Amino acid sequence: MEKHLLQIEDLHLYAGSKHVLKGISMNIPEHQIIALIGPSGCGKTMLLRSINRMHDLNPDIRIEGRILFKGKNVLDRHTDPVQLRRQIGMVFQKPNPFPKSIFKNVEYGLKINGMRHSAHIRDAVENSLKQSHLWDEVKEELDKSALELSGGQQQRLCLARAIAVAPEVILLDEPCSALDPISTAKVEETLLELKQLFTIVIVTHNLQQARRIADQTAFMYLGELVEYGPTVQMFEQPQQELTYNYLHGHFG
Amino acid sequence: MTSRRYFWNRFFEKSLAVSAFVSIATLLGIFLLLAIHSWRAFERIGLGEFFSLNAWNPAAYDTPSYGIGALLLGTALTTLGATAIAAPIGVGMAFFLSEIAPLWLRNLLKPIVELMAAVPSVVMGFVGIVLVGPFLARVFGLPNGLNALNGSILLAFMALPTVISISEDVVQAVPRAYKEASYALGANRWETLTRVTLPACYSGLLAAIMLGVGRAIGETMTVLMATGNATAIPQGFFSSVRTITATVAIEMGEVPTGTTHYYALFACALVLFLITLTINFAAERVAARLRKRGQ
Ligand SMILES: Nc1ncnc2c1ncn2[C@@H]1O[C@H](COP(=O)(O)OP(=O)(O)OP(=O)(O)O)[C@@H](O)[C@H]1O
Numbered sequence: 001m002e003k004h005l006l007q008i009e010d011l012h013l014y015a016g017s018k019h020v021l022k023g024i025s026m027n028i029p030e031h032q033i034i035a036l037i038g039p040s041g042c043g044k045t046m047l048l049r050s051i052n053r054m055h056d057l058n059p060d061i062r063i064e065g066r067i068l069f070k071g072k073n074v075l076d077r078h079t080d081p082v083q084l085r086r087q088i089g090m091v092f093q094k095p096n097p098f099p100k101s102i103f104k105n106v107e108y109g110l111k112i113n114g115m116r117h118s119a120h121i122r123d124a125v126e127n128s129l130k131q132s133h134l135w136d137e138v139k140e141e142l143d144k145s146a147l148e149l150s151g152g153q154q155q156r157l158c159l160a161r162a163i164a165v166a167p168e169v170i171l172l173d174e175p176c177s178a179l180d181p182i183s184t185a186k187v188e189e190t191l192l193e194l195k196q197l198f199t200i201v202i203v204t205h206n207l208q209q210a211r212r213i214a215d216q217t218a219f220m221y222l223g224e225l226v227e228y229g230p231t232v233q234m235f236e237q238p239q240q241e242l243t244y245n246y247l248h249g250h251f252g
Numbered sequence: 253m254t255s256r257r258y259f260w261n262r263f264f265e266k267s268l269a270v271s272a273f274v275s276i277a278t279l280l281g282i283f284l285l286l287a288i289h290s291w292r293a294f295e296r297i298g299l300g301e302f303f304s305l306n307a308w309n310p311a312a313y314d315t316p317s318y319g320i321g322a323l324l325l326g327t328a329l330t331t332l333g334a335t336a337i338a339a340p341i342g343v344g345m346a347f348f349l350s351e352i353a354p355l356w357l358r359n360l361l362k363p364i365v366e367l368m369a370a371v372p373s374v375v376m377g378f379v380g381i382v383l384v385g386p387f388l389a390r391v392f393g394l395p396n397g398l399n400a401l402n403g404s405i406l407l408a409f410m411a412l413p414t415v416i417s418i419s420e421d422v423v424q425a426v427p428r429a430y431k432e433a434s435y436a437l438g439a440n441r442w443e444t445l446t447r448v449t450l451p452a453c454y455s456g457l458l459a460a461i462m463l464g465v466g467r468a469i470g471e472t473m474t475v476l477m478a479t480g481n482a483t484a485i486p487q488g489f490f491s492s493v494r495t496i497t498a499t500v501a502i503e504m505g506e507v508p509t510g511t512t513h514y515y516a517l518f519a520c521a522l523v524l525f526l527i528t529l530t531i532n533f534a535a536e537r538v539a540a541r542l543r544k545r546g547q
């Protein structure tokens with residue numbers, strides 16, 4: 001039996017008076033890639049941000065239910081969100097590099113996590129930039145401002161920044177939406193490699209991408225989890241008509 | 253229909269152009285007035301003497317002397333002091349208000365800060381004489397507390413509302429996405445504040461400080477009352493100093509028109525005008541660079 005790193009139990013989320021997530025339950029096994037798919041506005045980002053407590057910053061959002069990470073409830077008041085986020089990293093939907101140099105963008109998280117030795121830092125920066133397939137493009141100009149990179153390069157920098165601190169889970173919100181097919185392929189390759197080290201939850205609008213890399217796929221619709229299971233089964237024999245229609249583009 | 257709208261569009265365009273022209277013309281007019289009168293002073297005194305450390309003693313019976321060195325130093329000293337006090341307090345306060353303070357405290361403090369701006373400069377000068385002065389004299393064991401430091405403290409207080417409110421805008425303009433990125437990497441609130449939010453607004457804060465202090469330089473009444481007004485070369489913050497503004501304000505009313513002294517005061521005003529213009533211009537440049545980077 002596979003081990004469940006994350007267990008989401010009957011999760012409800014309200015943004016103001018709006019009921020956004022309506023009782024989501026799903027188990028996320030270790031060292032796999034889990035794809036979240038579903039039409040725009042169905043709550044994928046909201047679900048992802050619940051897992052690393054990003055909603056703490058927004059007082060309008062209320063969450064009910066449980067998210068167990070290694071058996072401990074993430075949403076519990078006594079769980080330290082700072083510690084939690086060191087174990088559960090995130091890449092946001094919109095690239096958000098710091099207005100600092102490329103090098104410093106990656107260095108920041110390392111320093112925050114207590115790495116002091118500059119040689120170690122340099123190695124770690126190089127490694128993670130290589131893993132996110134950005135190294136070759138920026139190795140000559142690590143001191144350049146990250147804001148001068150293209151959107152796709154910025155997103156890969158954010159990925160590098162997230163994996164540099166070696167979390168156990170990485171949450172990715174449409175990391176490839178601004179990437180060309182070649183960089184997308186590179187990032188996918190990276191994710192498949194990183195699966196050995198991390199558990200990956202990825203939101204994507206690209207169904208082919210889910211099919212290519214995900215072990216499990218979850219289909220969400222209007223705040224509900226319609227279907228969740230092994231990717232192959234999901235794409236070949238969906239259990240729900242709604243899923244079938246979405247996967248075949250008969251929607252709306 | 254269209255022609256009427258056209259008319260009004262043209263009308264507003266033209267009136268904007270006129271008002272822009274009027275303000276530029278006024279500025280230019282002031283500059284020319286000062287420059288022409290100053291020219292007389294420079295002719296008679298000589299630039300070397302004017303910018304020298306010789307005493308400012310235009311009313312002397314036998315040999316009047318016109319060095320503004322000491323006055324410039326007095327202005328520089330009070331301004332620097334005011335900056336050194338207002339910058340950390342103003343920026344710290346802005347950060348506290350927008351990032352740390354709970355809502356109720358913020359709602360309590362904001363109006364107080366705004367009220368600070370409403371204190372007339374004469375009242376501040378008064379405070380300098382009856383409160384700050386005796387306090388400084390007591391703490392530092394001085395014969396009296398009317399000195400550069402006193403002026404600096406008061407000017408800092410007057411610059412604070414500007415520094416605080418502009419800094420606060422700057423801090424709040426930092427995109428939320430930067431903070432989220434920092435939190436998502438496992439940074440705590442303090443790390444996010446000092447290593448992400450603060451560096452992201454350096455140049456904006458610089459502009460806020462310069463605008464606050466630029467305003468303070470012109471505060472004649474306060475400095476005039478609180479700094480002791482000695483025209484000697486200041487030795488430090490405990491020296492009594494006289495600033496350029498104070499000099500013009502004190503002497504302009506009594507000086508006979510057309511004398512060298514009279515023109516020398518215009519030259520003082522010209523120097524002051526150029527200093528504040530430079531500071532405001534520099535602050536604008538910094539702010540513009542910031543806006544460009546924000547896009
Ligand atoms: N700050 C907010 N306040 C209120 N409602 C919000 C807020 N942010 C999002 N929502 C609502 O929550 C719902 C889910 O949004 P979410 O961002 O999770 O969608 P998504 O599935 O990620 O969509 P997309 O694919 O377009 O990114 C939407 O209906 C949206 O209107």
Ligand SMILES: [Mg+2]
Binds near residue numbers: 046
């Ligand atoms: Mg989204």
